[in-house]
Ligand SMILES: C=CC1=C(C)c2cc3[nH]c(cc4nc(cc5[nH]c(cc1n2)c(C)c5CCC(=O)O)C(CCC(=O)O)=C4C)c(C)c3C=C
Ligand SMILES: [Fe+2]
């Protein structure tokens with residue numbers, strides 16, 4: 249039962265009291281990050297910060313830093329810079345990941361403006377700009393005493409979700425007056441996520457003049473050993489895949505979960521997307537569709553690696569039709585999902 253709390257008239261603050269902004273609630277959408285440009289140094293700076301993160305490469309820095317700074321970062325920035333250049337928005341000088349994440353935040357802010365005017369929506373990147381500490385600081389300065397961190401990763405992994413939270417909590421460690429922080433849960437099995445994906449895929453499939461013989465559901469890979477160490481990422485991916493197949497009612501023998509974007513010489517989660525596509529083409533499969541539900545926004549790994557690179561290798565191997573089905577991005581269905589997740593995670597705060 250609700251207790252009746254006596255309402256007190258607001259007291260005037262003493263003249264020398266620090267100025268306080270009106271109390272607000274903040275939401276920070278967090279994605280991975282992206283370079284500032286496609287030139288060698290911009291990509292090198294970004295990769296250096298990303299690949300020095302011990303949540304991403306779990307080797308001792310004594311061993312890894314000489315390899316990273318001396319070998320990896322001498323060649324990879326050029327190769328990755330060329331890949332970024334093939335998908336870059338030259339007019340705004342930014343990557344798709346950055347543009348889409350910003351539009352997701354703007355779209356959510358517009359939706360909440362009338363229903364929750366005390367809510368502030370912002371976005372940040374774990375690597376590069378805008379940084380998590382800078383945007384948390386900005387939210388705090390505009391009066392957010394409560395902040396929801398929403399890592400835009402449906403499937404949890406230490407290399408993505410945990411490191412985003414680490415960065416936010418490192419900022420909080422330096423604050424005298426910390427805001428109350430909440431973290432949105434992974435949503436890999438949320439029926440609203442599965443349905444949004446399913447509907448978006450059906451809409452994309454309807455635009456094709458052909459029917460896929462196979463549907464590949466591709467997730468970003470992780471080193472195989474992270475599974476043995478207890479990272480739930482692999483299980484989350486498999487569950488998303490299974491729920492998606494059930495929702496679509498897609499025949500099991502024409503459906504496969506695969507892992508893409510392998511980095512380094514170690515074994516990663518299998519089956520690999522590139523090897524699977526090559527094998528399917530060799531088997532005589534002609535028509536292939538692929539979707540990547542682990543990315544909330546299209547990015548280098550989907551637009552360049554899948555929609556360009558994998559398509560080329562499938563066609564070269566003998567395939568005739570290849571369709572990449574886009575991420576939810578800032579589509580109406582994508583924004584409906586984000587709005588539902590935010591409202592759910594803010595229960596009691598609004
Ligand atoms: C969605 C989940 C992601 C997981 C899991 C993940 C793990 C992971 N990634 C690397 C190495 C690289 N990833 C790169 C790009 C990249 N990775 C993700 C997401 C996940 N990574 C995204 C969204 C992007 C694209 C960023 C963009 O600007 O569009 C890159 C950089 C590009 C390149 O040089 O290939 C690297 C490197 C590791 C090692 C890892 C797990 C341990
Ligand atoms: Fe990655």
Ligand SMILES: [Fe+2]
Nearest residue numbers: 509548549553
């Ligand atoms: Fe990649």
